Amino acid sequence: MILMNDFRRQWADAGEDFHRALERTGASGWYILGREVERFEQSLAAVWGLPHAVGVASGLDALGIALRTLGLRAGDRVLLAPVSAFATALAVLHAGGAPVFAPCSPNGLADLDACAEILERDPAIRFFLPVHLYGHCLDMDRLGAIAARGVRIVEDCAQSILARWNGRPCGSAGRAAAASFYPTKNLGAMGDGGAILTSDAELASQARCWRDYGQRSKYDHAVAGVNSRLDELQAAFLSDAGLPRLEAWTARRRAIARAYIEGIRHPQIEIPAPPPGSDSVWHLFPVLVPDGAKERFRRHMADCGVQTAEHYPLPLFDQPAMRGVAYQIAGDPGPARRFCRREASLPIHPYLADAEAHAVIEACNRWPGV
Ligand SMILES: Cc1ncc(COP(=O)(O)O)c(C=O)c1O
Known part of the structure; x- marks a missing residue:
């Protein structure tokens, strides 16, 4: 895996x-x-x-x-x-x-x-x-x-x-x-x-x-x-152990992100863009799939030997712990909910090998979609 x-x-x-x-x-x-x-x-x-x-x-x-x-x-x-x-x-x-x-x-x-x-x-x-x-x-x-x-x-x-x-x-x-x-x-x-x-x-x-x-x-x-x-x-x-490696670790994350951005070509997998001007350090690599298709996408990736995650399954205001808390939602909560329903995260870490990044790209591109 x-x-x-x-x-x-x-x-x-x-x-x-x-x-x-x-x-x-x-x-x-x-x-x-x-x-x-x-x-x-x-x-x-x-x-x-x-x-x-x-x-x-x-x-x-x-x-x-x-x-x-x-x-x-x-x-x-x-x-x-x-x-x-x-x-x-x-x-x-x-x-x-x-x-x-x-x-x-x-x-x-x-x-x-x-x-x-x-x-x-x-x-x-x-x-x-x-x-x-x-x-x-x-x-x-x-x-x-x-x-x-x-x-x-x-x-x-x-x-x-x-x-x-x-x-x-x-x-x-x-x-x-x-x-x-x-x-x-x-x-x-x-x-x-x-x-x-x-x-x-x-x-x-x-x-x-x-x-x-x-x-x-x-x-x-x-x-x-x-x-x-x-x-x-x-x-x-x-x-x-950490600080002396931080630059190299960050460069590796960026290289994997570049490979994903160039390699993932699927009409139903969208890569949400960083704000223009941002030199991102790619802590996570989120993708968006059609509303209602996330489970199928994640199952397909798991079948291809790729672990995925969600960041995050719910907007903060929909977490059960918020019930009974006095909070406000400024504007329409719909876009945050829809984003969370559609988001899945692909593996990205400094020790991910080129062949593994390639396998992640292949698995995405082979997804039958909906
Ligand atoms: C965006 C964000 N804020 C805050 C935290 C909290 O950090 P910690 O787990 O060190 O308490 C995390 C980590 O989980 C995070 O990802």
């Missing part, structure tokens, strides 16, 4: 680096918020092109802490993307915010024109959580223009590390960006991890306080924070 991810191959390539990181951390005798986290934060900030990185326990926490440090209060409305990992909505809910779901573009990303209009029409919405979905970069100029009007933007960059918009790094238009190091992510740990990226030194310092019980210094608790510290061990893994 051609898998969506293959961590055994990653281990075969990078296992020695993981071992070295483990030995160094073990021998250091310091396991929480020490040199490894500090070193990784500095390297990550440099790679990203933003001055500050604050390591936390997950991407979900990175989003939540960023929203809180930006002053989100219970009941504040937050405009957010309608199609994403459920963590995007959870971050808003955990911080006490009230979600307002944005309209969906044909490529599954939030429609930024519509978002700008909604935020202009309703200035009481002061927070915006756009998602650089699939590793695509949203229009950073548009995001910057929205931010310039005083809207507090937290960019969800869980899927988009190294993605750029006309040379500008994703995550640099708003006040803060959130990264995830969940193992499947483009920069994955061997467990959970996340980070807040920002160019605002004061915000970075507040986030450091939030992640560590709200401590400014030992036993001096300025806010009712949380325990959300990036582990020393995960930081060491990311420094030794």
Whole structure:
């Protein structure tokens, strides 16, 4: 089976680096918020092109802490993307915010024109959580223009590390960006991890306080924070095994995406286009099949030995956990629902071989369709 991810191959390539990181951390005798986290934060900030990185326990926490440090209060409305990992909505809910779901573009990303209009029409919405979905970069100029009007933007960059918009790094238009190091992510740990990226030194310092019980210094608790510290061990893994490979891994994802874009020729398989100007890092490779045909497509791919997935089966607002939650849907929910009904994801990861990518293309092109 051609898998969506293959961590055994990653281990075969990078296992020695993981071992070295483990030995160094073990021998250091310091396991929480020490040199490894500090070193990784500095390297990550440099790679990203933003001055500050604050390591936390997950991407979900990175989003939540960023929203809180930006002053989100219970009941504040937050405009957010309608199609994403459920963590995007959870971050808003955990911080006490009230979600307002944005309209969906044909490529599954939030429609930024519509978002700008909604935020202009309703200035009481002061927070915006756009998602650089699939590793695509949203229009950073548009995001910057929205931010310039005083809207507090937290960019969800869980899927988009190294993605750029006309040379500008994703995550640099708003006040803060959130990264995830969940193992499947483009920069994955061997467990959970996340980070807040920002160019605002004061915000970075507040986030450091939030992640560590709200401590400014030992036993001096300025806010009712949380325990959300990036582990020393995960930081060491990311420094030794992940970051040195990130560029090559990203280049491989891009090469596979190019092969799929050139090779998949089927009248009923559509490849949703990244926003023009986006230098995508292809965390995922979504395709759209006719409404009602997704199960048949996925069964055909499985019969051809290709695993597929869904990102995502439902818009965030249709998840059962949203029942009873006070949220709004701005505009027509139809396009997001239709996108989710039609979307399937093909395998794309740095250890996918050329022959396997070719087999994925062949399997797509051989689909009888509907
Ligand atoms: C778009 C998006 N946002 C947020 C998250 C949450 O990240 P984590 O799993 O590290 O909490 C994820 C990962 O699942 C994601 O894909």
